[in-house]
Amino acid sequence: MNKPNRPPAGVLGIGLEAFLPPGAYTPELRRPRVSSPVDRSRVAVNDAMQSGGLVNLLDSLRHRQDWTGPWYKRGVTALKYVARSLCLAAQHQRFLALIAADPVMRAYRRRDPRLLERHMHRYVNAHWHRRDRLSYLLQHYRFAKAHLPSGLYELVYAQGHASLGSLVAKDGSLLTLCLRPPIYKGCEGELCLQLCDANEVPLYSIVFTIADEQPTLMIGCLQGPKGENARDVVRELTRNLHGMRPKQLMLSLVYTFAQRYGIERVVAISNEAHPLRRSGRPLFSDYDAFWDEQRGQRIGGGWYALPTSLTHKSEAEVPSNHRAAFRRREALRRDAEQLLVNALAQPLPTFSNSHLQASRMTFPVYGRL
Incomplete structure (x- = not known):
């Protein structure tokens, strides 16, 4: 008796694990390699989100004094920011993590929230790609x-x-x-x-x-x-x-x-x-x-x-x-x-804000030449 003409599971895009009983351990099985740019981007976004990136990304939407205009305009700006962030998900997550881990950078981010997306706009060299700008930041x-x-x-x-x-x-x-x-x-x-x-x-x-x-x-x-x-x-x-x-x-x-x-x-x-x-x-x-x-x-x-x-x-x-x-x-x-x-x-x-003016008086003044 002829066997039914069924394509391999991988052709259907399901993976062999789908045909195994629940909980089966198959260390020798590997999923197909991610090859397309869309697939690579999806993997990068998933990795970034799983490593705490979602928390940092959501936090980067707060206190955005640099987003001006009526609420709907600010909403459009926020959507653009999120979309651009996902285009460089892993790299942008590293940058947000650097800021989140450093009290000085957190204070700087509060003073100038544009820091979070400097690389998404014109920056230093007009020939740089967004990836270059983020790398140099x-x-x-x-x-x-x-x-x-x-x-x-x-x-x-x-x-x-x-x-x-x-x-x-x-x-x-x-x-x-x-x-x-x-x-x-x-x-x-x-x-x-x-x-x-x-x-x-x-x-x-x-x-x-x-x-x-x-x-x-x-x-x-x-x-x-x-x-x-x-x-x-x-x-x-x-x-x-x-x-x-x-x-x-x-x-x-x-x-x-x-x-x-x-x-x-x-x-x-x-x-x-x-x-x-x-x-x-x-x-x-x-x-x-x-x-x-x-x-x-x-x-x-x-x-x-x-x-x-x-x-x-x-x-x-x-x-x-x-x-x-x-x-x-x-x-x-x-x-x-x-x-x-x-x-x-x-x-x-180091000085607090109340002592900043005093700190400016602690450095030397060179005499008249």
Whole structure:
């Protein structure tokens, strides 16, 4: 008698386990390999949800001050966020877990909930894919938690401000160095170094991100003052720096940061790859021209590779009638670099919000040059 023509169980997509009695142990059986992108995504989502990701994902929907508008618009924004999260389920879960496990990152998330979805929008380099953006976010905060002094890490990301100390300008006024997180809904990097006036109003800023897998410092922004009198402010600031251009000082400080952690590779964003280039908002700086001036080389992907170290003139190269100003300028630059080195080298005390203002007075003020 002929056997009925039945296809194997696997062809039906059921699996051989379906034909075994309940509780049968079959270690030799394996389910078909997941091959299609849809199947791989489904497995990744399932793994993320089973490892506590659902709790973190639901928690990331709370206190979203960055979602504005009427309730239905906020609802649409939330649905978009969830859908985008599921596209990178495993990676996004790791990022949410990093935030949930760290009190400093939880405080930062409350101050700027956009942190949770920074990688879902334009960010640092317009050529990056969402997966790249998330990878570099994870790398930066892994680096920050592991290498920044704990007090400085808390002041920057939990409190939103760390004053590194003050310098006395040519006219006797104070200039302050500050480290801050990126601006609200920022897209140019994760750590902002600023040169401020005596009232800590920013005059010049440089924003960068650290990649720790192949140690690299990535500059995403170098920005001066804005407004109608911006040129006058820069001109006056240059005079108070004994003729040193503010953006040259900021670049020197970034190199000091890189050298402190043994980071030899410094790259900078080009005009073409800047995340705001298509936003309709003007770029106030010509990045390409400045990187060319610093002997940077275009390396593709929207980046300039900057030299491993900056070169500074020696006093012998300066005309004799300008050497006094040159010495004052170089002394000011070295003092600014030392303020940053001191902040990175020594543990700083942690402060509550009520003591934050007092903490700004505990750092050194360098004497008049």
